[in-house]
Amino acid sequence: MATATTPAPTRTCNVTGFVVDRNGQRLALGNIYAAFLMLALGGTLAILIALQRQGLPMSDDWWYRLLASHGATMLLFWLLYFEVAALYWGSTMLLNARMVAPRVAWANLVMMSVGMLLAQWAMFTGRATVMFTAYPPLTAHPLYYVGVLLFAVGVLVACIHFFANVVVAKRERTYEGSLPLVVYGLAAAAIIALYALGTGAVAYGMLFLHSIGLMESVDPAQYRLFFWGIGHGAQQVNLAAMVAVWYALIAFTVGGRPVNEGLSRIAFLLYIAFIHLGAVHHLLVDPGLGTSHRIMNTSYMLYLAVLASLIHAFSLPASIEVAQRERGFTHGLFQWLRKGPWREPGFSALVLSIVYFGFIAGVTGVLMGTMQLNMVIHNTLFVVGHFHATVVSGTTLAFMGISYYLIPLLTERRLVAPRVARWQPYVFGGGVAVLTLGMLLAGQLGVPRRVADLEYAAAPIGVDLWAAGPAPLVMLAVSIGAVIAVTGGIMFLYVIGMTLLKGERSETPDEGLRIAFGPRARLRAPVGEPTASEAAPDAGTGVDVETEHGHVTGLRERWRRFEAPGTYVLVLVFLAWFVVMYLVAHLNLSQSWPVG
């Protein structure tokens, strides 16, 4: 009774001005710590898997164990722990609100961790080498399914807790009007998670019942339909959370706001309604589903979700451009971009993440969702390249970027080794660029995925599908990319780990970082950079322009008519890239099955 009436302990953040609920702060940190442990484990497994390709001695059995754990650790545990932390952060600190049931949230973290450990135990002991998809008739130890289900239920409880926090915050009037866009994006992630977790519970529930003998068999086609509700849906949770983090990073690093908040919210609505339908692109070669079902979902309805991504693809850089132009960087089309805070790890991670996700992950995803094109690369390393581009160079890089701000703000410690942090996104981003592009090219050459022995040395009939061509060289590039990316991951964990262990406690933990966010930061100019008035004292007022009709128009008037011309050029480049990639893909298709 006493705990129900005692107000939650709070503090006011000196940097952002937000009221911070300490329960929310501790719970966000607890989940972030678990996420970082998973990142370290997954990265270790990644380097072992990559080096096996270059001759590191390893039995096939162990390679599959490590691959199974790598997939679950990175695709599920690392990202979902972090996203749960983001849900707690967004629904408390960004709303000046409190955790409704902190004890439940702690118990939830314990349950998720028990589930994670059970699943890891089963995979490392060779009892669950069924890979991430776990397609029947492959069968794992019952505790593997129990572990995954416990973890999934934990994520579901965290989502419900997020909604409870938001509802209580609204009732207690800790914020006015609509949810802030970042929290709205996190809400979209939580909403998308509900359906995904529901279908996943059915899929894994069937396998669990089968593994303990209570269900005679599991229909593979039925299972795959349910499984991809979560297999695909979980990645869309990452997508929505990543876009929310992008908007947060824009606010943190350049003080930017969405150019049209309503349009950005509609884009999130399109994700909520249609992004799950993309799951069918995993089933394009399944014989059970009819052509109408497959094409209607992936080639018609899914494009409404793609439209949402295209809205964000304009809105995000436009927000940066408008914010930079307001700072005075108004010269030409791209001064705002050239003069960006490239030494800020949050900004470089943000831009690299957007570029990789848009140009590589998004385009290849749409290509794979096209039924005819999917036939060329299905079950090759191209697919692996696509989802590494999404969750590694996109989501993981974005999450690393915001960690450089969240960790100091949540722990009230100054960031250690900022120079390492400055270079880290470039090292990590460069590595994953080589890694993913290598995988995409290898897939085009026919290199299969999920095969321990690429040379089929133990096959009764010799198979030489790709070994004589350039594929071995490309696979070497994949391994080199993995080594560079893991080096970037080590740099990240070093900075974060040292900050947690040895970071100086401070009430102004943003020192050394540029946080253009909140009341205090808004009053000062970024270190080493001019204020808007210093950079362009006559911007928008004194410079006149001759138009082709002979009229004289003030620069401010020009920009008012077209606030983000640089972004407009960039999205045209993106469109051209999209068209070229589509043409190249169709050229490959035409050469795969010559007609006549």
Next chain:
Amino acid sequence: MSEDRDDTPWQQRALDNLWLLIAISVVVPGILYLGWGLWELAELPTWGGR
């Protein structure tokens, strides 16, 4: 509270309604992906038992 609601455009109120968004997120894929897919699988002789 009610005055605030009156001033808010219905489109914004719809976008702010988390319960409506949850319903959309379940109904749309529930019909187009799951329902339609299960119906097609049920039509297969091997799954429908015919």
